[in-house]
Amino acid sequence: MVETAVDSETAHAGEADPLRVGVVGGGYIGTTVGGEFVEHEDARVDALVDIDEGVLETAGVELGVDADSRYTDYAAMLDAEALDAVLIGTPHTLHYDQVLAAFEHDLHVLCDKPLTTDLDDARALVERDRERDEVLMVGYQRHLYEAFVEARGVWDEEGREPRWITAEVCQDWVDRFEGTWRQNPDLSGGGYLYDTGSHLLDCVLWSTRLTPESVSASMEFVDDEERVDGRANVTVRFTNGATASFSLSGETPCMREHVRMWDGQGAVALDSQDWEPSEYAEIDEESGEYRPRIEYEDQRTKADAFVDAIRTDEKPVATALDGLRVTAVTEAAYESARGDGSFVAVDPDDVALE
Missing domain, CATH: 3.40.50.720 (NAD(P)-binding Rossmann-like Domain)
Structure with missing residues (x-):
């Protein structure tokens, strides 16, 4: 070669x-x-x-x-x-x-x-x-967004572990992409959950480092074969007893994303609109809401991160294992939604971090 x-x-x-x-x-x-x-x-x-x-x-x-x-x-x-x-x-x-x-x-x-x-x-x-x-x-x-890097840092602190998580995203997806490959399940693999929803699942899994245990979901499908979801509600249970509730709608006039991750001391809050990098806040009982300074102009691009990983021989910011963890949760969600909504177990060998 x-x-x-x-x-x-x-x-x-x-x-x-x-x-x-x-x-x-x-x-x-x-x-x-x-x-x-x-x-x-x-x-x-x-x-x-x-x-x-x-x-x-x-x-x-x-x-x-x-x-x-x-x-x-x-x-x-x-x-x-x-x-x-x-x-x-x-x-x-x-x-x-x-x-x-x-x-x-x-x-x-x-x-x-x-x-x-x-x-x-x-x-x-x-x-x-x-x-x-x-x-x-x-x-x-989102692995490159300083807001999610900050959130990940909080959960890396000793004695802190997220227990209650809510995450939602919405946009004009159903009408905008009608007739495109994104709503052709032979090319997309599903619907809104496999498209924009994939980012939402990933940012929670990556920021918290939690291990999913089981998944339950309900979906509103836009096709008779129930392969393309336009709306989805997904609940994930984690091995530490934490739960995450995901709400996704592809039928709103504009894009918004909101993530809240709580433990017994407080929470981190991440909010985005119209595809801009997320804003970040920390919440606790004593001081209320605090917004540390984020240097958004210093954010690396995907190309930056990719070239850096090659040059330094370090792991890339989003690995194949990150991708597997998202696919495992996504596939379990579709299985649950196409069934009776019961919790579907996730194989721990697929989602445990190395």
Whole structure:
């Protein structure tokens, strides 16, 4: 195999060459996160693939990819281009096969959420990832939001452990994405819970480090086959006795997100609107609500975090195991909602942190 650029050194300063990235999917993730690589001083976008030739041309121009490095076939791009990494920004159910193909070419992978929509596939990727030297990072951007980093720090303090959690998110999802792949379960894997809801589950699981034990859910589906949910209410029980209640609606006129995590001393509160990074507050009985200063302008991009993980050999901010934990809870929620709403057990081997 040809030596990757990220492992080589320049002849002048001994610094690593720019990371050569192939973008898989020319839609929103491909162009926005791909654009972060274009702007990054230690990375560049060398290739692009999309099955739609119109999208391919538009995204290719936007990302500055030469016409002869634009492909309609993913395997052809991997075989033809000398890449170090791929950004996967395709519909959810395609992620597993595309990540595996990248693994076979010894590439670093930044995969948009969710990691997979199948629990066995998620398990397989976690196991394969443990055997590799390259980085697999999942695109859960709340791991980069200073508000959630602050919240995670609270629960890392000795003697503190969240016990009561409420989390809600809403947006105009049902009408906005009608007729798109996001409401085609063969491509999306489900509905609102597998789309925006995946971020909400992840931010709670990651911030608290709690281990899910069982899941109960009720859903309002927008299709007769009950595969695409527009609204969902999910309850998660954790091994420490804590509970989390998630409320998700894809039928509101604008986006709002609110998360509250309580223990016996107080709470952390995180609020967001219109996709802006979350605001943060701490609550306790004596001083009420306190809002520490957050340096929002210092927030890293996904490209920043991905390149940093490769350069430093440290774990990425969102790992394959983070992706597996979300998939395990999500799949249990769908099983419960399509049944009688009873609690569905989560396999502790899937969700226990290393």
